[in-house]
Amino acid sequence: MDALGEWAGHAGVRLFSFVRMVRRVSEQLSGMLLEVFFPRSCVSCGDGVEDSGYEHLCRECARELFLVAAPHCRICGYPFHGMLVGPTSCPHCAELDPVFEAGKTIFLAKGPGRALVHELKYRTGFYLLRDIERMIRTSGDYLDFISDAVLVPVPLHPDKQRERGYNQSERIARALARATDGRSRMECLLQRTKFTQTQTSLNREDRDRNVKNAFALLPEAVVIPEQPYILVDDVFTTGATLNACAAALQRAGAEQIKVATLGHG
Numbered sequence: 001m002d003a004l005g006e007w008a009g010h011a012g013v014r015l016f017s018f019v020r021m022v023r024r025v026s027e028q029l030s031g032m033l034l035e036v037f038f039p040r041s042c043v044s045c046g047d048g049v050e051d052s053g054y055e056h057l058c059r060e061c062a063r064e065l066f067l068v069a070a071p072h073c074r075i076c077g078y079p080f081h082g083m084l085v086g087p088t089s090c091p092h093c094a095e096l097d098p099v100f101e102a103g104k105t106i107f108l109a110k111g112p113g114r115a116l117v118h119e120l121k122y123r124t125g126f127y128l129l130r131d132i133e134r135m136i137r138t139s140g141d142y143l144d145f146i147s148d149a150v151l152v153p154v155p156l157h158p159d160k161q162r163e164r165g166y167n168q169s170e171r172i173a174r175a176l177a178r179a180t181d182g183r184s185r186m187e188c189l190l191q192r193t194k195f196t197q198t199q200t201s202l203n204r205e206d207r208d209r210n211v212k213n214a215f216a217l218l219p220e221a222v223v224i225p226e227q228p229y230i231l232v233d234d235v236f237t238t239g240a241t242l243n244a245c246a247a248a249l250q251r252a253g254a255e256q257i258k259v260a261t262l263g264h265g
Contacts, residue, residue, distance in 0.1 A: 043128060044115040054131040057112055066108040068264070070141060076236045077105035078264050096239045099246040100231065100257040104145045106135050109235050109263030117234050117263045121168045129175040132262065136179040146176050146260050147183040149228040154245055155215070157192040172262060173232040184230075189221040190248055211241050215248040223252040236261040 040049045042058035052059045071080045073090035075098050080090070107113040116132070119125030136143055153169035161167055173186040194214040217223065231245050242259045249257050 043119050043125065044112040054134065056128055056131055057116075061112040061115075065112045066110070067135065067139065068105055068107060069139075072104075074102050075100075076103045076239055076259075076264060077261070078236075079108070093239065096243060098239065099243055099250055100259050102145075103236065103239075103242070103259040103261070104142050105236055105261045105264040106132070106139065106142055107263055109265030113263050114265065120172070120262075121234055124166065126171055129171065132172070133175050133179045136176065142260075143179065145258070146230055147180045149184050149230045149258070150189075151176055151184050151186045151230050151232050151260075152189050152245070152249070153186065154231060154233040154241060155188065155190045155192045157195045159195055160192075169233050172234060176232060176260065186232075187221075189218055189223065189229075189252075190215050190245055191218050211244040213244075215245050217248060217252040221252070223249065223254050225253050225255045227254070228256040228258070229254050231257065231259045233259070233261050235263045235265065237265070 040056060041047065042049055042061050043056045044061040044064075045058060047058045047060075049056060049058050052062050054062055057065065066079075068077055068079045072078060073080070073093060074088045075093040075096065076090065078090045078092055107116075109117050116125075116128055120128055136146070151173040153167060153173040155169075156164065156167045170186070170188065177184050177186045192214055193216050223229075229249055231242050231249070233242055236242065236259070239259075242261075246257045246259070
């Protein structure tokens with residue numbers, strides 16, 4: 001009876017492995033058929049995606065995507081053109097007085113970069129995160145920057161999150177954590193305690209005033225002073241929101257705070 005049970009157990013394992021293999025092959029074939037009859041279109045221009053390094057950007061738009069590399073502003077990540085001589089911060093950050101130590105961005109939010117951000121932020125384009133992860137993995141500088149840290153997404157107000165149905169910064173932070181292959185993890189530590197108007201149409205001074213004291217630590221959250229924290233958002237514009245979040249982490253005891261965004265613009 002024991003021998004029969006053991007045989008049945010081995011048979012069950014083999015059957016499970018076979019079913020899993022069949023499912024994997026079926027998914028691959030389905031994907032190939034979908035590519036034939038419903039080819040992917042570029043998120044930026046709408047043309048078909050062929051011979052591109054990305055799944056959702058065509059070759060021409062991939063060329064137009066401005067991926068940021070050194071030298072760049074140490075505060076926001078905006079690229080410098082040519083050799084860096086003089087200050088390591090850019091004019092965008094001249095009036096910021098940042099609470100955080102440093103920041104990095106993957107691309108400039110214009111052209112294809114703007115299309116990527118808008119699809120993620122306003123149209124639930126989470127399928128684009130596979131391409132975002134690919135960009136991160138091929139950018140050693142950005143990957144090193146976000147590794148070995150706790151990634152903290154910029155929170156939405158509960159009313160805004162219910163209206164939108166998701167927090168894009170949280171989805172982005174999860175993608176960044178995946179790209180580090182477990183070297184970093186995502187934790188929701190902050191809450192937005194004040195409903196604020198959208199920052200889009202505000203100038204720098206009004207943006208600062210709009211988000212001042214708008215963030216606080218979640219009641220159950222724990223901050224470890226020596227732990228590196230990286231705030232994650234979709235776009236760095238003036239840095240007002242990220243700076244307000246950094247101030248909330250600092251008040252809670254965080255001593256090492258940086259910021260990382262997808263785009264800048």
